[in-house]
Amino acid sequence: MLNIARRPSAHLRWTTTLLICRPYSAPPSNGNIPPWRPSNVLDEWVQREAHPISLRQLTFFGRTLNESRLLSSANYVRLELPTRIAHRLRNMQTLPYSALTNEHISHVYEAYYRAFETFRKVPEEHLTVIPRLAMGILEIQDSVSGDECDRFMNTLLRSRISRRVIAEQHLALNETFHSPWHFDGKKSAVAPEDEFVGEIFLKCNAKEIVEKCARRANELTRKAYGPTVSLPKIVLQGHLDTTFPYIPSHLEYILGELLRNSIQSVVEQRGSAEPPPIEVLICEAAQHVIIRVSDQGGGIDREILPYLWSFAKGPRRMKRLKNLGQVPRLAATMQDLQLPPSHPDSTAGSGEKFGSSLASLSGRPPDLRLGIGLPMSRIYAEYWAGSLELHSLEGYGCDAFLQISRLGNKNEVLSTRATMDAV
Amino acid sequence: MLSLRAVARHNGFPLPRPPLSRQSTRHIQTATVTDSDIARLASQPLHPLTLADLCKHGHPPLSKQALFNSANFTLSLLPARLAHRIQSLRSLPYIVVANPNVHKIHGNYVHSLSTLLPYAERRIETLQDEIAFTAVMADLVHTHSNTISILARGFLEARKYITAREVTRFLDEHLRARIGTRLIAEQHLALHFSSRPHHDLHSSSSPSSSSASSPSSSSSQQHNRDAEESSYIGVIDTALKPANIIRNCEAMVGEICELKYGVRPTIKMVGETETTIAHIPMHLEYILTELLKNSFRATIEAGMEREAIEITIAPAPASGEAQTKTLKNKTEQMARDDHVGVISNYDQGSVDYASGSNKPDQAASGNIRALAESTPGVTIRIRDRGGGISPENLKNLWEYGFTTFNEEEINEKTSSSAGGGGGGMDAVMAGGGGPGGGSSLAGLGYGLPLGRAYAEYFGGGIAVQSLWGWGTDVYLSLRGVGRV
Numbered sequence: 001m002l003n004i005a006r007r008p009s010a011h012l013r014w015t016t017t018l019l020i021c022r023p024y025s026a027p028p029s030n031g032n033i034p035p036w037r038p039s040n041v042l043d044e045w046v047q048r049e050a051h052p053i054s055l056r057q058l059t060f061f062g063r064t065l066n067e068s069r070l071l072s073s074a075n076y077v078r079l080e081l082p083t084r085i086a087h088r089l090r091n092m093q094t095l096p097y098s099a100l101t102n103e104h105i106s107h108v109y110e111a112y113y114r115a116f117e118t119f120r121k122v123p124e125e126h127l128t129v130i131p132r133l134a135m136g137i138l139e140i141q142d143s144v145s146g147d148e149c150d151r152f153m154n155t156l157l158r159s160r161i162s163r164r165v166i167a168e169q170h171l172a173l174n175e176t177f178h179s180p181w182h183f184d185g186k187k188s189a190v191a192p193e194d195e196f197v198g199e200i201f202l203k204c205n206a207k208e209i210v211e212k213c214a215r216r217a218n219e220l221t222r223k224a225y226g227p228t229v230s231l232p233k234i235v236l237q238g239h240l241d242t243t244f245p246y247i248p249s250h251l252e253y254i255l256g257e258l259l260r261n262s263i264q265s266v267v268e269q270r271g272s273a274e275p276p277p278i279e280v281l282i283c284e285a286a287q288h289v290i291i292r293v294s295d296q297g298g299g300i301d302r303e304i305l306p307y308l309w310s311f312a313k314g315p316r317r318m319k320r321l322k323n324l325g326q327v328p329r330l331a332a333t334m335q336d337l338q339l340p341p342s343h344p345d346s347t348a349g350s351g352e353k354f355g356s357s358l359a360s361l362s363g364r365p366p367d368l369r370l371g372i373g374l375p376m377s378r379i380y381a382e383y384w385a386g387s388l389e390l391h392s393l394e395g396y397g398c399d400a401f402l403q404i405s406r407l408g409n410k411n412e413v414l415s416t417r418a419t420m421d422a423v
Numbered sequence: 424m425l426s427l428r429a430v431a432r433h434n435g436f437p438l439p440r441p442p443l444s445r446q447s448t449r450h451i452q453t454a455t456v457t458d459s460d461i462a463r464l465a466s467q468p469l470h471p472l473t474l475a476d477l478c479k480h481g482h483p484p485l486s487k488q489a490l491f492n493s494a495n496f497t498l499s500l501l502p503a504r505l506a507h508r509i510q511s512l513r514s515l516p517y518i519v520v521a522n523p524n525v526h527k528i529h530g531n532y533v534h535s536l537s538t539l540l541p542y543a544e545r546r547i548e549t550l551q552d553e554i555a556f557t558a559v560m561a562d563l564v565h566t567h568s569n570t571i572s573i574l575a576r577g578f579l580e581a582r583k584y585i586t587a588r589e590v591t592r593f594l595d596e597h598l599r600a601r602i603g604t605r606l607i608a609e610q611h612l613a614l615h616f617s618s619r620p621h622h623d624l625h626s627s628s629s630p631s632s633s634s635a636s637s638p639s640s641s642s643s644q645q646h647n648r649d650a651e652e653s654s655y656i657g658v659i660d661t662a663l664k665p666a667n668i669i670r671n672c673e674a675m676v677g678e679i680c681e682l683k684y685g686v687r688p689t690i691k692m693v694g695e696t697e698t699t700i701a702h703i704p705m706h707l708e709y710i711l712t713e714l715l716k717n718s719f720r721a722t723i724e725a726g727m728e729r730e731a732i733e734i735t736i737a738p739a740p741a742s743g744e745a746q747t748k749t750l751k752n753k754t755e756q757m758a759r760d761d762h763v764g765v766i767s768n769y770d771q772g773s774v775d776y777a778s779g780s781n782k783p784d785q786a787a788s789g790n791i792r793a794l795a796e797s798t799p800g801v802t803i804r805i806r807d808r809g810g811g812i813s814p815e816n817l818k819n820l821w822e823y824g825f826t827t828f829n830e831e832e833i834n835e836k837t838s839s840s841a842g843g844g845g846g847g848m849d850a851v852m853a854g855g856g857g858p859g860g861g862s863s864l865a866g867l868g869y870g871l872p873l874g875r876a877y878a879e880y881f882g883g884g885i886a887v888q889s890l891w892g893w894g895t896d897v898y899l900s901l902r903g904v905g906r907v
Contacts, residue, residue: 238893285892287814292890299737391886391898393802396694396737399896401888 042093045086045120051076082119089116130157134372135324137311146312150375153311157379165247204246206282206291207236213255216362217263224365225267232266232275232295234259238282244289244406250380251404254388256362257373258293258400265297265398276397288386289404296397305392309375320371451555451562454540456533464506464536470499472603474881477610478656483617487550490618494547494556497611501563502543504604505536511597518584524577528570535563557615560608570601575867578824587822591872594823599876606658606703613657661701665711665736665801665901666692668704672711680719688722690715691731698738700801700903706877707901710885713870714805714897721809721895735804739900800883800902812889820887821875826868 092100092109099105133156137149214234221231262278270276276296283290300308307314364370374390381388381402389401470476480493512520512529519525538559547553574597578590654662669692677687718732812820819825875885882902889895 281890281893283811283890283893285811288891290890290893292896299739302739389888391804391888391896393735393737393804393898394739394800394900396735396802399804399888401890 041120042086042089042116045082045116046090048079048083048086050083050087051080078119082116085112085116085119088112130372130376131324131370133157134311134370135321138313138317138321138324141312141317146307146310149312150310153375154379157376158383161380161383200245201248202245203243204248204251205241205243206289207240207242209248209251210234210236210255210259210280210282210291213252213259217256217259220260220363220365221263221267229267230273230275232263233277235277235279236282237279239284240282242282242284242289244404246384246404250383253362254377254380254402255291255293257377258402261373262293262295262297262398262400266295269298270296284406286406288406291402291404293400293402294397299394299396299398300390300392302394308390309378311372311375313371316369316371320369323368323370324372326368451538451559452541453534453537456537456540460540461506461509461536464503465510467503467506469503469507472500472607477606477659480614482653482656483614485614485618490553490615491547493611493614494553497560497607498539498542498547498556500607501604502536502539504600504607505532505539508532508597508600508604509536511593515593516584519578519581522577522581524573524580526577528574528577531566531570535566538562553615557612560612560615563608564605564612567601567605571598571869571873572867575824575869579867582824587824591821591823595872595876598873599880602706602876602880610657610659613655617655617657658703658705659701660704662699663702663704663707664697664699665707665803666696666698668707668711669715669734669803672708672715676712676715676719679716680723684723686723686728688719688728689731690734692734692736694736695738696736698736698801700738700799700901702881702901702903706880710874710877710899711803713874714885714899716870718805718807718809718895718897722807723809725808725810727808727810730808732808733804733806735802735806737802737804739800739802800900803899803901805897805899806894808894811891811893811895812887813891817889821872822868823872824868826866 089109089112092105092112095105100109133153137153141149211234218231222229259278266275266278279292279294281290281292281294283292303315304313313320374388378388381404385405387401387403389403391399391401393399476496480489480496485493509529509532512525512532515525520529542556542559545552547556574594578585578594582590654660669690673690681687715732722728722730722732816825816827871885871887878885878899878901883900885900886898887895888898
């Protein structure tokens with residue numbers, strides 16, 4: 001029995017080589033025939049060159065560590081590991097067949113292959129898990145109810161966020177701890193890293209983040225609709241000095257999505273010379289901060305309103321599916337287009353050190369409507385016991401309300417065993 | 424507020440007040456209501472009221488036949504509804520119904536049913552019958568005009584014996600049903616008074632018609648009124664301009680504030696202020712008054728009376744045929760999924776969920792008569808800087824009887840007579856007496872839940888978003904009552 005489909009996303013290419021795979025010698029002692037895997041993926045990695053590094057480089061690197069170097073380092077690791085493993089795999093594959101039918105060697109081969117899959121998938125997983133899940137949901141809509149799909153997605157995504165937060169936080173803290181300028185117990189006011197505790201930026205300033213997201217959203221809109229499009233002004237009001245502890249990438253994603261939606265709807269619905277401004281209100285109370293984004297973009301169509309917060313979409317399903325399918329390709333190009341860390345709007349500059357799938361999604365062109373921005377943003381907002389609400393004035397505009405707990409003492413919202421088992 | 428008398432007056436028929444009520448009490452036939460009557464009627468499924476029902480008899484002035492149809496239609500609906508209310512009241516704890524106020528309301532319903540029983544098995548086919556029936560309707564409307572304030576007082580007095588949650592659950596159902604029942608009665612009355620055949624008859628037969636003009640001038644008056652008032656179909660104004668209602672409410676609530684607090688907040692209207700929709704002025708006035716009361720009070724108490732309260736009027740476009748079909752299907756599915764009383768921003772197909780039909784499936788499939796064309800509506804957003812609603816209060820926002828007025832004021836309310844002393848609001852609003860029973864409601868905590876009941880009645884809703892530390896945004900969405 002040929003065991004070919006090991007990876008769920010594998011494209012199966014059945015070729016005539018099937019016949020060649022029948023064993024011609026006595027079956028191996030464990031009765032197993034080594035699996036045949038299409039080797040095209042491995043080929044790609046085998047063709048890459050390994051980039052060896054020297055001890056001198058390693059030392060120098062660590063001594064003058066800064067953001068951009070850290071990022072390079074991470075990327076280096078990310079690419080280097082699978083490359084090297086691929087080379088070893090190819091070595092093993094070209095050994096005589098009888099070697100691999102030996103159970104021990106076969107075992108090692110399997111282990112290496114698993115490792116290769118793991119490391120190779122880091123970039124893929126990194127960037128395409130979410131769109132793939134979303135596509136899957138849309139595709140199974142006929143057989144699984146919308147509610148169940150949403151529950152499943154919510155559980156999965158919440159858990160994913162939590163794993164990343166925990167892991168990345170640890171890595172960040174670990175790194176801070178081992179950094180040359182970290183002295184136990186001694187606080188240096190100079191190092192910007194002090195405002196960060198791992199991934200968490202203690203002094204998220206709503207105003208700055210809104211302005212940054214606005215700039216980015218405007219750039220993307222200009223790219224999509226042409227440089228002559230008149231963009232609505234984004235007017236900030238309220239308690240502009242408010243700060244609170246948060247993970248910047250989360251906040252940037254949510255605000256980015258909200259602002260993009262607003263800008264897009266204004267440009268598309270009104271499309272005139274003087275688009276009405278988008279008003280952003282920042283309101284702080286003792287326990288929370290509320291950010292209201294208010295636009296005059298015509299509101300939300302009645303036909304899609306019921307599906308606004310769901311991953312299971314309604315009338316525009318097919319279009320969404322098609323758009324989602326383009327994201328993996330998009331992700332690949334984003335690697336090249338990523339802004340250099342010195343750019344003020346680069347995601348690397350805000351203390352978020354490990355790059356994220358969020359950033360690539362945020363960087364998608366505006367006309368690629370995925371239909372997951374709002375439900376995703378809500379999951380992120382609710383993750384730290386916040387909330388995201390939307391009110392539509394049909395024919396006029398929309399108000400979005402993002403509430404963030406300010407004290408940082410709220411536990412992450414996870415799907416517990418109880419909620420998962422409940423009907 | 425457009426009361427019954429106002430409608431009559433609009434149509435050129437000034438109703439002298441006392442004679443009518445005295446007349447009707449004298450001349451109205453009653454029959455004893457037995458328990459088996461109630462049981463029998465309550466077992467009938469309730470007809471879910473649709474907007475088309477209210478308008479199907481035609482544009483006034485109605486012909487004789489159309490008027491009879493309206494009367495018979497009303498007759499087919501009301502007894503069952505009243506019986507359901509009686510049963511619902513009887514299922515409350517004994518000690519609560521024993522409270523004099525609650526008991527009075529129970530008695531009122533039984534009385535009203537007794538006036539309808541003589542018409543059981545009968546159809547109205549003559550003008551005399553129709554006039555007598557109309558008198559019954561007038562009596563019903565009059566009897567129950569203070570139900571809410573009396574019930575409120577009763578529940579307040581009996582609060583030791585019943586939980587807030589039970590009260591809310593009962594009142595939600597009861598008051599929503601009441602909206603429908605009252606609407607049916609008032610609609611027939613309004614149609615009656617705006618129809619020609621009666622003017623000749625009334626002006627000649629009414630004994631106190633010294634103030635009534637001669638038939639010819641009254642009919643010419645009627646003709647003029649017709650031209651002006653042609654946007655009305657009974658209690659529905661097909662050309663209702665929300666901006667006007669808002670201005671009226673602002674004036675009224677502003678006066679109360681000046682009296683009580685010495686300052687008066689202002690409003691600023693933006694959006695499409697010339698928008699009109701087809702809706703019921705009484706309802707809209709009630710809702711807006713309550714919302715403005717909340718906003719004004721919060722604004723003043725936060726010291727922000729210089730900041731105008733921003734009111735945005737946003738007309739919703741009517742959707743096309745294809746979308747209407749999708750909406751219809753969705754509506755039916757929603758009804759099956761038991762989404763009762765849920766605020767939603769989209770058209771629920773103008774269905775009276777409040778009637779709580781015994782056979783919801785039947786209602787969902789057969790009786791839903793969504794309009795052929797989805798009707799345009801309007802969303803009104805009220806933004807104030809009154810500091811918002813605290814997170815603790817937010818939980819209780821939609822409870823009947825939850826109020827941020829303190830205990831002393833509540834005691835004042837329970838001991839004072841309807842429309843009498845109490846706070847400043849009471850005194851000024853003594854003349855009110857609209858659908859909510861106006862004056863004595865101030866501070867009793869009924870404004871929001873009742874307002875929402877009215878808004879949701881024809882597929883609209885109210886949503887409240889609090890920005891604690893800044894202000895509150897309230898979204899009132901109204902689905903127009905239809906194209907006729």
